[in-house]
Amino acid sequence: MGKYCMGVDVGGTTVKIGLFDTEGNLQDNWEIVTRKDEGGSYILSDIAASLLEKWNTMGIQKEDIIGIGIGIPGPIKEDGTVLKCANLGWGVFNVADEVRNLTGIDNVKVGNDANVAALGEMWKGGGKGYQDIVMITLGTGVGGGVIIGGKILTGSKGAAGEIGHITVNYQEEDTCGCGKRGCLEQFASATGIVKEAKRLLITSEKPSMLREVQYLSAKAIFDCAKEGDELANVLVEQLGYYLGMAASHIAAVVDPDAFVIGGGVSRAGEILTTVVKKYYEQNTMFALKNKEFLLAKLENDAGIFGCAKMVLE
Amino acid sequence: MGKYCMGVDVGGTTVKIGLFDTEGNLQDNWEIVTRKDEGGSYILSDIAASLLEKWNTMGIQKEDIIGIGIGIPGPIKEDGTVLKCANLGWGVFNVADEVRNLTGIDNVKVGNDANVAALGEMWKGGGKGYQDIVMITLGTGVGGGVIIGGKILTGSKGAAGEIGHITVNYQEEDTCGCGKRGCLEQFASATGIVKEAKRLLITSEKPSMLREVQYLSAKAIFDCAKEGDELANVLVEQLGYYLGMAASHIAAVVDPDAFVIGGGVSRAGEILTTVVKKYYEQNTMFALKNKEFLLAKLENDAGIFGCAKMVLE
Known part of the structure; x- marks a missing residue:
């Protein structure tokens, strides 16, 4: 041994x-x-x-x-x-x-x-104690991994867990890097969050601390939201809606115990898991309610x- | 033995x-x-x-x-x-x-x-020869089952494969039996298909053989579509869109080899698998393209x- x-x-x-x-x-x-x-x-x-x-x-x-x-x-x-x-x-x-x-x-x-x-x-980080988890990594892109019975679900061509390319907006007209439109990655990646913020700041005339921020980033949006900025909170709610909806699709397929959210965007902390869980619970059937939404812990x-x-x- | x-x-x-x-x-x-x-x-x-x-x-x-x-x-x-x-x-x-x-x-x-x-x-029916399949059963409701590596994926609470309750229409205002709105089952079950047909026949003024049918059913809609009826074909395309979109969500999670479509509605035959595959391929990322869409064979x-x-x- x-x-x-x-x-x-x-x-x-x-x-x-x-x-x-x-x-x-x-x-x-x-x-x-x-x-x-x-x-x-x-x-x-x-x-x-x-x-x-x-x-x-x-x-x-x-x-x-x-x-x-x-x-x-x-x-x-x-x-x-x-x-x-x-x-x-x-x-x-x-x-x-x-x-x-x-x-x-x-x-x-x-x-x-x-x-x-x-x-x-699952083994040593945010999902410790569970055997069936789905990890959602919010970085430059949106990645994912599905763990069932304590093991990786690979898929027939190794492409299981490509959850960044679940369509969460059927009306979106911009194209994702993958070639289709309305992917989760277009709204929930670090770059997608900033893009949505720029869209909102153009279409809305409301005042916002975000208009004064020198480098608009996911972190800046969460920081402003925590301080009560109205438009920043609209953006956080929208992010929660898209991630919660994608999580509801995922749960209907594999019914995990918990979702673990990682990547740079997850440094926002519990404001993120709380808003995602809110929209998840609103958009999932009874048999799939009450999942855990946890933060990743192991970083790199x-x-x-x-x-x-x-x-x- | x-x-x-x-x-x-x-x-x-x-x-x-x-x-x-x-x-x-x-x-x-x-x-x-x-x-x-x-x-x-x-x-x-x-x-x-x-x-x-x-x-x-x-x-x-x-x-x-x-x-x-x-x-x-x-x-x-x-x-x-x-x-x-x-x-x-x-x-x-x-x-x-x-x-x-x-x-x-x-x-x-x-x-x-x-x-x-x-x-x-998977073992003896439409999915024979594959180890990773997702079955979609279109009956009174919409059910499903996920088979990975030749085994049932059960999920943490036994609710994996509840794909009838994947949200495929984020704007729908009618409520599904499960309590939420826009579920696949509301559009792709035998009853959902008929409900959508009635909606269309009220909102459209176009002539259609469907207006003469005594008992509107999924079968009648497919039969009229095969005979070239315009509104029946609109309904078949819409059904294909919703099923193809749901299949794209499912594939992004578990990446199966094939989808097997069963239940009473699947008696329509290849017109169904063809239209679902069309919308699947349009709405899925490159790594997940080219899946098989097969008809179930074992019935009850x-x-x-x-x-x-x-x-x-």
Whole structure:
């Protein structure tokens, strides 16, 4: 029986790596640069070299390693096959097999980065204590991950949990980055929130502290809302409506115990979970009412925690 | 190793029972009345008596029975606990334990009726060959079932797959049976389709064969659409839009291989799957495009097949 497991969260700029004991305590963590040259062909060998060096330095034998979990910013099938990953320059190949060959460790699991972050939050973060959660990450875009029975729901083509592209406004005429219109991401991402604020400030003639803000941001909108600004509160209610409606669609499909909201926008705190829950409860059928809306806790470490959890199952 | 498994689909009026071999071939099937007197307290003992009598008649020993799968018209947790079932008069209790006691068979699995029907269609019906499907049943109401990795997705409170109550029209003012507004069921159930037709026939002044139909029904609308009637085609397109939009929400959460459409309305045939697929593809992001839209095949037997499949896993 091994003593450690590794979590490796591959991002477009850096790779975050964590060394965990079997209880999920983070013993050590570090980062390496994501070398994207030549179709990203160095990325996995850089990771393997960094792992082997760390084990060597710490006097850890390979038989002490239970496994390696890896998060990738793209769609991944259950067997570890990446289906093209534009962020890393990768085509289609089996990441798990490659890492097995490079490290000599058999137990290698690979998942989509948003999904492993959701698993991490379930295990050690905002969703701790639950087995069925949906994570909604509000950052530059809107991502998501569905955890059922304590495991990642991958989907047939690795695209489960793409909840940023649920249509929440059937009348919207602007086009989303994905090519369709009215996606949750157009309203609930950091950029979407600011765009909606600019729209409202143009169409409304009411006074607002937001008109004086030098850099309009999701944070500025929440700060003004907390101080009682009327237009900022209109924007927070609208955000709550769109997120609550999307959560009601999600619940009708997978009926989770809880929603965990993360990403930069979630730093707004309980004002966000409270308003989302309000609109969720208004727009969901009786059998699906009374879900928990929780804040994520692990921030950028959610990925390495989720990666470690994948190999401990 | 046993030779047979039993599928028991409990409905509000009759209980359908099937005797299957381990390959899933239906060897015998029959029905008994659902006795709902005294809080439905006779239902499970009636079922047990009917099973024991059949085994006796056919000379089947208990050790020949691999297990009993049971479908119930209400929310069921993974452990077999029913969470109130108004259709049968039941409160909260463990159906699996009760059936184990009554029959002496240990392997008893219990599922929601819509979910087991979805499992049956995956195994031997319209979804054969796939492991990840979502079934949409268009009957008096709109039901659904989510099958992931060949297994029923139950949800934390047994309410996964309640897709009839996904909001597809954010402006609708009429209230659904579930208490909220704009649910898929209000537009895509047999009754919802007729209601929408009546709305259109009042608001439009165009001529239509539908104005001459004695009993307006989903079937009449599809029949007239196939004959080129303009208003009937407007209604079919609208139905396709609502179902396609709901399917796009569902896909963004669980990314299935295929959608299987069943229930009485699906007798319309490929005109239905074609129009739903059209609107699905228009309203889904690139990573989720190109799903199959298939017709269910097992009709009222889907439940007993799914029940049998539950115990063969």
